[in-house]
Amino acid sequence: xxxxxxxxxxxxxxxxxxxxxxxxxxxxxxxxxxxxxxxxxxxxxxxxxxxxxxxxxxxxxxxxxxxxxxxxxxxxxxxxxxxxxxxxxxxxxxxxxxxxxxxxxxxxxxxxxxxxxxxxxxxxxxxxxxxxxxxxxxxxxxxxxxxxxxxxxxxxxxxxxxxxxxxxxxxxxxxxxxxxxxxxxxxxxxxxxxxxxxxxxxxxxxxxxxxxxxxxxxxxxxxxxxxxxxxxxxxxxxxxxxxxxxxxxxxxxxxxxxxxxxxxxxxxxxxxxxxxxxxxxxxxxxxxxxx
Numbered sequence: 001x002x003x004x005x006x007x008x009x010x011x012x013x014x015x016x017x018x019x020x021x022x023x024x025x026x027x028x029x030x031x032x033x034x035x036x037x038x039x040x041x042x043x044x045x046x047x048x049x050x051x052x053x054x055x056x057x058x059x060x061x062x063x064x065x066x067x068x069x070x071x072x073x074x075x076x077x078x079x080x081x082x083x084x085x086x087x088x089x090x091x092x093x094x095x096x097x098x099x100x101x102x103x104x105x106x107x108x109x110x111x112x113x114x115x116x117x118x119x120x121x122x123x124x125x126x127x128x129x130x131x132x133x134x135x136x137x138x139x140x141x142x143x144x145x146x147x148x149x150x151x152x153x154x155x156x157x158x159x160x161x162x163x164x165x166x167x168x169x170x171x172x173x174x175x176x177x178x179x180x181x182x183x184x185x186x187x188x189x190x191x192x193x194x195x196x197x198x199x200x201x202x203x204x205x206x207x208x209x210x211x212x213x214x215x216x217x218x219x220x221x222x223x224x225x226x227x228x229x230x231x232x233x234x235x236x237x238x239x240x241x242x243x244x245x246x247x248x249x250x251x252x253x254x255x256x257x258x259x260x261x262x263x264x265x266x267x268x269x270x271x272x273x274x275x276x277x278x279x280x281x282x283x284x285x286x287x288x289x290x291x
Contacts, residue, residue, distance in 0.1 A: 084109065089286065
């Protein structure tokens with residue numbers, strides 16, 4: 001009897017409560033643990049891959065800090081340029097001179113924006129004028145009204161008087177272009193390269209007429225849209241007539257460039273007394289669009 005009970009107890013110890021052998025239970029437990037660990041590892045890898053993919057996508061969408069800041073600086077610079085550009089087109093030369101004298105840094109800001117705008121032009125009018133001058137005598141004395149960075153003076157062998165509102169260069173004379181320090185009949189060529197900007201631009205041309213020698217040249221390059229009557233611009237023939245009434249003779253004009261036009265005049269040998277008021281056409285401001 002005791003022997004039978006002992007055998008029963010041994011059999012019970014070898015089985016679990018469900019009647020399964022203990023070694024089988026241990027094996028299944030270990031197998032289940034391995035499967036769970038493997039699945040957890042796979043889920044972890046998938047989660048990591050998902051996070052990495054999401055992070056990479058977010059990083060790709062986010063602009064690089066330096067690129068973003070450069071774009072913001074360019075946008076701010078462009079906004080300042082357009083404001084200053086409009087200011088110059090809608091005030092007198094004297095007002096513009098006073099404005100930049102109060103804050104010369106604005107002049108640098110304006111010219112930085114101007115150069116950025118010019119970088120989009122396929123051809124620059126100053127290069128046309130430089131070529132014209134190189135085809136003529138290097139002994140000709142030149143007055144560059146609204147010289148900017150004085151590129152004209154740097155590009156030719158001629159003696160050049162460079163005028164603008166602010167002088168950041170020893171060769172540039174800061175002044176109101178309607179009142180330069182030049183003597184009358186002292187220069188051979190007067191140049192206005194995109195610089196008939198003030199509302200009193202006729203005064204600039206009157207000053208050019210004063211300082212030019214008889215038979216001296218007047219070269220004008222201007223934005224083409226300012227002389228397109230179909231879009232509110234001035235009639236180029238009326239402008240040419242007004243310049244002739246000032247004491248010049250027309251030589252030629254060039255409308256072949258899509259961005260700007262060129263006028264070539266010569267000062268008449270004999271000047272008539274000014275008996276009537278000259279009718280100058282209005283030159284609309286050249287306002288650049290946001291890029």
